[in-house]
Amino acid sequence: MEDIVGGWWDRLITRAAYRGHPQAAVTLAGVTRLAPPFFRAMGGDPALVLRSTVGTEHGARRSLLERVAGIGEKVELAWSDRQALYLPEKLDLFPSAMLNRALYFWLMALAAEPAPRGDWLTRNRLATQRCLARMPGLAASYHQLVGALLALRPDPARLSAPEAAVEQAIRQALQHPEREVALPEVKRPPQPVPLWLHPAPPTGAENGGAAGESPADDDSEHKARESAQKRRRYRAQRIVPEDKKDGMLMVFRAESLFTWDEYVKVNRHNDEDEDEDNAAAAEDMNKLSIAADSKTRGSRLKFDLDLPSAEYDDTPLGPGLLLPEWDWKRQRLIDDHCRLLPMHPRDASPAPLPDRLLPLARRLRRQFQALAPERTRKSGETNGPDIDLDRVIRFMAERQSGVAQGEPGLYQAWPPGERNLACLLLADLSLSTESWVGEAGRVIDVIKDSLLLFAEALSASGDAFGLYGFSSLKRHEVRYLLLKDFADAFDDAARGRILALRPGYYTRMGAAIRQSARILVQQPAQRRLLLIVSDGKPNDMDHYEGRYGIEDTRQAILEARRDGVTPFCVTIDREAGDYLPHLFGSRGYVVVQRAETLPQVLTTLYAQLTR
Numbered sequence: 001m002e003d004i005v006g007g008w009w010d011r012l013i014t015r016a017a018y019r020g021h022p023q024a025a026v027t028l029a030g031v032t033r034l035a036p037p038f039f040r041a042m043g044g045d046p047a048l049v050l051r052s053t054v055g056t057e058h059g060a061r062r063s064l065l066e067r068v069a070g071i072g073e074k075v076e077l078a079w080s081d082r083q084a085l086y087l088p089e090k091l092d093l094f095p096s097a098m099l100n101r102a103l104y105f106w107l108m109a110l111a112a113e114p115a116p117r118g119d120w121l122t123r124n125r126l127a128t129q130r131c132l133a134r135m136p137g138l139a140a141s142y143h144q145l146v147g148a149l150l151a152l153r154p155d156p157a158r159l160s161a162p163e164a165a166v167e168q169a170i171r172q173a174l175q176h177p178e179r180e181v182a183l184p185e186v187k188r189p190p191q192p193v194p195l196w197l198h199p200a201p202p203t204g205a206e207n208g209g210a211a212g213e214s215p216a217d218d219d220s221e222h223k224a225r226e227s228a229q230k231r232r233r234y235r236a237q238r239i240v241p242e243d244k245k246d247g248m249l250m251v252f253r254a255e256s257l258f259t260w261d262e263y264v265k266v267n268r269h270n271d272e273d274e275d276e277d278n279a280a281a282a283e284d285m286n287k288l289s290i291a292a293d294s295k296t297r298g299s300r301l302k303f304d305l306d307l308p309s310a311e312y313d314d315t316p317l318g319p320g321l322l323l324p325e326w327d328w329k330r331q332r333l334i335d336d337h338c339r340l341l342p343m344h345p346r347d348a349s350p351a352p353l354p355d356r357l358l359p360l361a362r363r364l365r366r367q368f369q370a371l372a373p374e375r376t377r378k379s380g381e382t383n384g385p386d387i388d389l390d391r392v393i394r395f396m397a398e399r400q401s402g403v404a405q406g407e408p409g410l411y412q413a414w415p416p417g418e419r420n421l422a423c424l425l426l427a428d429l430s431l432s433t434e435s436w437v438g439e440a441g442r443v444i445d446v447i448k449d450s451l452l453l454f455a456e457a458l459s460a461s462g463d464a465f466g467l468y469g470f471s472s473l474k475r476h477e478v479r480y481l482l483l484k485d486f487a488d489a490f491d492d493a494a495r496g497r498i499l500a501l502r503p504g505y506y507t508r509m510g511a512a513i514r515q516s517a518r519i520l521v522q523q524p525a526q527r528r529l530l531l532i533v534s535d536g537k538p539n540d541m542d543h544y545e546g547r548y549g550i551e552d553t554r555q556a557i558l559e560a561r562r563d564g565v566t567p568f569c570v571t572i573d574r575e576a577g578d579y580l581p582h583l584f585g586s587r588g589y590v591v592v593q594r595a596e597t598l599p600q601v602l603t604t605l606y607a608q609l610t611r
Contacts, residue, residue, distance in 0.1 A: 016069075017063065017071055017072065019072070019152070024096055025091065027089065028050070039111070040582075046581065048083065050084065050087065052087065054202060056075065056076075061188065077194065093194055106138065109135060112131075113131050121169060121170065124173070124193070126177075146175060154191060170190060174195065314345055317342040321342070321515065323337070324338070325511065326555035328552070337475060338510075340512070343480065343481050351499050357453060361452075364603055368460040368603070381409050385413070387410060388412045421529070422466075423530075423531060424465065425454060426512060426530065428535055429502075430505060431505055437594075448501055454602050455495075464525060467484040469501060473506060473540075479505070506541060506544075508544055509556070510555065510556040513530070513557060517559065521564065529565075531606070533569075533598070534571045536571075538552070568590075569583070569589040569590075570592060572591070572598065
């Protein structure tokens with residue numbers, strides 16, 4: 001009974017102390033579709049992805065009810081770094097959902113401005129001034145937000161003189177960002193300003209690097225795909241681990257503690273299982289402490305994703321090719337940085353088209369035969385299968401009159417028409433294709449069906465095409481699987497290579513795109529189309545992830561376009577809207593919502609792109 005009454009009391013106090021308006025809450029997920037294009041339209045860095053931020057302690061005064069309820073210590077404020085734009089996961093500051101939604105878009109517009117220099121107030125005031133000057137259409141919404149916010153802020157008349165001066169400066173900067181105002185010094189921080197960016201955003205551990213990382217340990221484990229759950233950024237600090245040998249007697253019960261300790265040196269074994277209690281602790285802590293333990297393990301098992309032996313691995317077709325890679329931090333191309341290995345799938349024996357695909361393949365062949373150019377008659381040829389009677393009669397009349405000259409063209413020919421088009425389909429064969437997509441099977445099975453049906457359709461159209469796949473294991477092993485070259489016919493040998501495909505490793509996309517563009521440039525065609533089928537963003541085991549991988553891929557796409565190649569991406573990644581517009585442009589990609597429909601989508605899309 002005591003627990004029940006205590007729970008009621010806690011909920012009552014918490015509800016009374018909470019300043020938000022849950023009934024008008026707007027979530028970040030609710031604006032996710034519009035947020036990336038809006039941020040780019042405001043001039044924001046198109047390479048930044050959207051993430052939810054984390055609450056940080058603000059240090060300002062709290063009401064008595066907030067202190068009793070134990071809430072109001074932290075606030076979620078917007079900020080950005082070189083990787084992402086971080087916004088509150090939920091906004092319920094105002095009693096109107098329209099205002100909370102407008103606040104999201106104002107924060108995106110403000111974050112799109114280049115960061116000015118100065119203190120927290122000056123930076124946000126100047127950024128606001130520039131944003132309103134550049135986008136005057138936002139002024140009405142901004143002043144509406146300011147009016148609603150000022151009604152929620154503390155009355156300067158009820159504050160001490162130093163705190164009142166700070167509050168007056170904040171109010172003036174909000175209402176008149178074009179006017180200069182100084183931020184007075186005060187011991188206690190002022191109330192947070194949700195219309196401004198974070199005064200001191202959470203940062204990574206000092207001096208960079210990860211805890212427990214030694215100079216020789218650069219092959220650290222990396223996730224091949226970012227999880228769909230929310231990703232947050234925390235404040236971190238590097239600390240020196242304690243090295244005390246003597247123990248101590250615990251004279252209290254551990255379960256009586258109501259807060260998480262910031263740092264305790266404990267002996268933790270290494271495992272890959274997530275601990276929900278640890279995750280809850282991280283959510284509750286204001287700062288994560290990171291320590292590098294200099295002690296070596298008794299033994300270490302090092303392996304690379306169950307690499308097969310040469311006997312069971314795919315068959316290399318040579319020593320490999322050296323390709324460049326773009327270093328976005330240094331803004332330069334590093335020559336001969338990657339080694340691309342052309343390969344054939346192991347155990348690829350000739351095979352016919354699977355029976356389950358025959359009905360759809362017949363229908364696609366009939367449809368794509370309509371794309372094949374019609375045969376046109378050419379008269380006046382020196383040889384051909386048919387006699388051109390009009391030319392024969394004219395030649396006989398000219399010879400009788402004595403005016404016939406030159407070699408007579410007395411035949412007709414029917415040469416096949418040409419669309420003068422070459423297409424290379426590049427399939428992402430990374431480890432993530434092992435995942436299942438319902439009754440259709442694994443992603444790799446859907447990709448194999450797509451390649452088979454795509455090739456059947458293009459064979460009927462008469463277009464020149466090649467089929468390739470790729471995965472990677474760091475920069476020295478970008479595996480480039482040759483399934484059908486442009487010079488080869490699509491026969492049972494090519495079908496067998498497709499059916500022998502299996503999930504590979506990681507997705508170093510830039511190198512694969514560069515090699516595909518080189519192959520396309522060598523084709524004698526006026527139009528060159530590079531179709532990329534992928535299920536996620538570029539990444540690899542080394543530093544090729546996040547912004548680095550995206551920028552290298554983008555640079556490879558720009559190089560391909562300069563060489564006359566048209567890249568287009570077909571993806572089943574539902575988060576592709578975060579990064580694909582930056583890579584391919586707003587009209588250079590399509591997201592397939594249901595992976596099992598990929599074979600039909602791919603062929604339909606090709607017909608539309610090549611009209």
